[in-house]
Structures are given as structure tokens and as C-alpha cells.
Amino acid sequence: MDSAVLSNEMRDALPLAPSGEGTAWGIPFRIEKPIVVGGDVVELTVEPTRAEWLVFLHTSDLRPMSWNADGFISPMRGEGHLNEQAATYVVIYDDGSEERLAVRRRHQIGAYTRSWGENSFESVTDHKPHPLRAHHEQTHPFWGYSQFRLWAADDRPWVNWLWAWKNPHPERTIVGLRLEPAEGTVLLSAVSAGSASEQPLRWRSRRKALLTLPEGTAFDPTLDEDGLLAQLKLDLGQVISARRRLLYPEGDEWAASYNNKLPDISEREIIVEYTAHPDALFHFADGTTVPVAEVEAGQAGETLRPVAP
Secondary structure: OOOOOOOHHHHHHHHHOOOEEEEEOOEEEEEOOOEEEOOOOEEEEEEEEOOOEEEEEEEEOOOOOOOOOOOOOOOOOOOOOOOOEEEEEEEEEOOOOEEEEEEEEOOOEOEOOOOOOOOOOOOEEOOOOEEOOOOOOOOOOOHHHHHHOEEOOOOOOOOOEEEEEEOOOOOOOEEEEEEEEOOOOEEEEEEEEEOOOOOOOOOOOOEEEEEEOOOOOOOOOOOOOOOOOOOEEEOOEEEEEEEEEEEOOOOHHHHHOOOOOOOEEEEEEEEEEEEEOOOOEEEEOOOOEEEHHHHHOOOOOOOEEEEOO
């Protein structure tokens, strides 16, 4: 990688950039040699593939703001240089045809580091948001954020951005990319190709399901450093919360109960709130999976059942 065109700040931060195999928002990537787009046009030959979607994992260098002779910044686009074209990605097909993709700041790409509020409209940071437990349940370095019960996880020292592009010609075979610089410098780390029923980075509104654990298995509510449970995960989505089901008296038992009677707490049944893409999979601790679509259709068996809103 030619780092000569990078700012000193970005060059110093490079050791923090991810590498190797991993996932971002449930999408697999392999980062080997990030491509610097800034200076000469870069021509890439890729393994021939057909895909409905390409998801780019990339980031932008910092762009200084310039004051004019009157001491103003005009036009004022913010430090993220809103809508400034950073590069053009050209998708090349085997029949010689091409699709030109404009990559604009704070739309398809953002900076590797930024101030609060300098987010992008059409791309997301590479670490998906996740829940936090209350501080008295599981301690967290930042007590205040635990009061929100969530962590955006988007302000790390190095941030890549995910942008999903829908291929208008999925029947054509992609054989190459041409990366044309515009303003500033872009670092393209990886591209993932695949199919999805709709925008792969867009999750739906909150849903609920009832998880029934096997006999003798205790529920573990502990979240790891990425905000994930050990017993149930989502790839194209996120578990918002998971709590043992409260059991209230029903029918005649309700009438016979007394005021302010506390509910019993189930040992095996867990109420799971989640948000997910329609194509997402639930992943269990034993490595098995079940499609979210099957859960919501009531076709996933007794282990994971839908709960009406």
C-alpha cells in the first residue's frame, strides 16, 4: 500500500485499521492489501462474479477546511466536507460495459475519524450498534451510556464505512474495478459480493420472539465486548434485549391472586427483542442457525417462537 499520499494523522492511525478475515454488520470480508485511491487511477482485476449487491468497506482521509481572504469558509460543508466527491468506482463487466459509481463524503463514505454528528447518509460504520446492560447488572467503562441501554460503537480510533450498492445488471459477470480519485484520499479495504432480498444494511423495526432453553441450561445474560450474547446472536441484525419471561397468573388464577403480587420468573423461557434484515439468521451457541423469516412465520419449532407486538 502506498501511504505517501495519506495525511500524517491517517498514517499514524494505520496500525489500528482492521485486517484479515472478519464480519461487519453480518457481512463477511477479507482485508489483505487496502487500496489507496488518491493520485493515479487504480485498475483491479477481480474473480469473475455475478451479484445483486456489492458492499464496499472503505474510509476517507481527513480533509482540511480552507478560509478565504475574508476569513470565511465558503461553502461551509463541515469538517466532513458534505457531498464532496471523494472518488469514482467503476464496475467493469465481462461484455466491456461499465457502471460509474460516485463516492461522496458523508453519503457513500465517511472519514476514518470524525467529530460528533459527522455521520453519513448512505453508509454505516463497520461496527454495528449493540445493547448495554444496566451498570448494576454488568459494569461498563462509561456509566452514563449504560443508562441508555445501548452503545452506537461508532467512535473508535479507526472507522471503516460500509456502503451497499445495488447492481442494476445482476445477470452480467463482474470482472474488474477501476478506482478514480477525485478530492482527497480514500482507502478501500475490501468488497463483498452477494444477494439479498433488499438493502443488506437496513434493518426493520423491533420484533419479539420467545426463546426456550434446553432442560438444565441456565440463561446467561452477559454481553461480550461487542454487546453479543453467548446463547443467541443475529448476523444481519442485532438482539436488542433478552430477559427471562415474567409469569403472571391467568384466567381464574388472576382473579384469585392479590394486589401487587410479584410475577414468577421463568427459568427456561427468554423474551428476545431484536431488529433484523428479512434474510437474517439467528445463531445458537451450538453452531446451528434458524432463519428469522421462519421464526416470524411460526415455522421454527418450539425453541424460538414469534411474539405478537
